[in-house]
Amino acid sequence: MSVTPKTALTIAGSDSGGGAGIQADLRTFFACGVHGMTAITAVTVQNSVGVQGFTEIPPDVVSAQIKAVAGDMGVDAAKTGMLATAEIITAVAKTLDEVHIGRNADVPFVVDPVAASMHGDALLREEALEAIRTELFPRATLVTPNLDEVRLLTGVEVTDRASQRDAARALLALGPMWVLVKGGHLYDDPECVDLLSDGVQFIELSARRIDTPHTHGGGDTLASSITAFLAKGLGVPDAVDEGKRFIERCVAEAYPLGEGVGPVSPFWRLA
Numbered sequence: 654m655s656v657t658p659k660t661a662l663t664i665a666g667s668d669s670g671g672g673a674g675i676q677a678d679l680r681t682f683f684a685c686g687v688h689g690m691t692a693i694t695a696v697t698v699q700n701s702v703g704v705q706g707f708t709e710i711p712p713d714v715v716s717a718q719i720k721a722v723a724g725d726m727g728v729d730a731a732k733t734g735m736l737a738t739a740e741i742i743t744a745v746a747k748t749l750d751e752v753h754i755g756r757n758a759d760v761p762f763v764v765d766p767v768a769a770s771m772h773g774d775a776l777l778r779e780e781a782l783e784a785i786r787t788e789l790f791p792r793a794t795l796v797t798p799n800l801d802e803v804r805l806l807t808g809v810e811v812t813d814r815a816s817q818r819d820a821a822r823a824l825l826a827l828g829p830m831w832v833l834v835k836g837g838h839l840y841d842d843p844e845c846v847d848l849l850s851d852g853v854q855f856i857e858l859s860a861r862r863i864d865t866p867h868t869h870g871g872g873d874t875l876a877s878s879i880t881a882f883l884a885k886g887l888g889v890p891d892a893v894d895e896g897k898r899f900i901e902r903c904v905a906e907a908y909p910l911g912e913g914v915g916p917v918s919p920f921w922r923l924a
């Protein structure tokens with residue numbers, strides 16, 4: 654008899670190059686054994702060398718996508734990626750409350766506060782940062798910023814493992830249950846250490862730094878794997894630990910594609 658898998662919803666932008674965004678989330682959900690569903694917020698024109706432009710989806714259409722799947726199929730965990738504008742963020746926050754997703758409704762909700770692509774191209778309008786802080790963070794089970802996003806959201810400049818703790822405290826003050834301060838951008842560190850905290854526990858998740866230029870989609874792949882493991886019923890520390898092991902292998906198996914930065918790869922999980 655067929656078994657219905659757990660379900661995970663990603664609310665994010667499309668990457669035409671297939672390495673990040675919705676495309677990375679869906680293939681990660683598949684590799685991690687959950688049924689993926691999508692609410693698309695923007696369509697980017699993107700390849701391995703950068704983002705050439707994007708068009709936003711109207712906020713009411715983003716909300717309608719969330720309601721359509723939540724009402725009919727059910728959501729075991731959800732995540733956000735590129736949200737583009739304050740209007741979309743406001744619509745997402747309101748809709749998540751309506752369909753009972755988020756920390757207060759016991760359906761885990763991961764916020765990956767994507768601000769720019771790894772090439773430095775903006776994916777979020779500047780005025781939308783305040784909406785991420787005030788409307789999304791208080792609803793989040795877990796937030797997963799990289800160091801640039803930490804600086805934009807809190808003003809804390811992370812340069813080492815001690816300042817990673819300061820950043821965690823500053824982010825927790827904005828209201829999420831857990832924060833994961835990712836250390837991928839501490840390029841001088843021979844290890845990639847991500848700091849997970851709920852304000853009581855400070856857990857350092859460490860992996861060797863793999864020598865590769867191809868890390869496109871790494872942040873999305875980590876956040877969506879954690880979301881998949883939360884959908885399967887793991888608690889936050891276990892889901893993040895599994896996610897960290899997952900992304901380490903994905904970076905190790907990353908492949909060149911195009912003239913620029915190639916994508917991390919979850920294919921190893923299917924072998």
Ligand SMILES: Nc1ncnc2c1ncn2[C@@H]1O[C@H](COP(=O)(O)OP(=O)(O)OP(=O)(O)O)[C@@H](O)[C@H]1O
Nearest residue numbers: 771799835836837838845862863868870871872904
């Ligand atoms: N070279 C590497 N080797 C191993 N792990 C890495 C490497 N680079 C990043 N990671 C890990 O990948 C995850 C994503 O980290 P990062 O801090 O780069 O986030 P990000 O900037 O959102 O990602 P990206 O911009 O690549 O999508 C983290 O768990 C980080 O520790």
Ligand SMILES: Cc1ncc(COP(=O)(O)O)c(N)n1
Nearest residue numbers: 666667673674770771869870
């Ligand atoms: C649609 C979309 N969402 C997210 C990212 C971030 O990924 P990266 O930091 O690897 O460029 C991206 N480039 N495009």
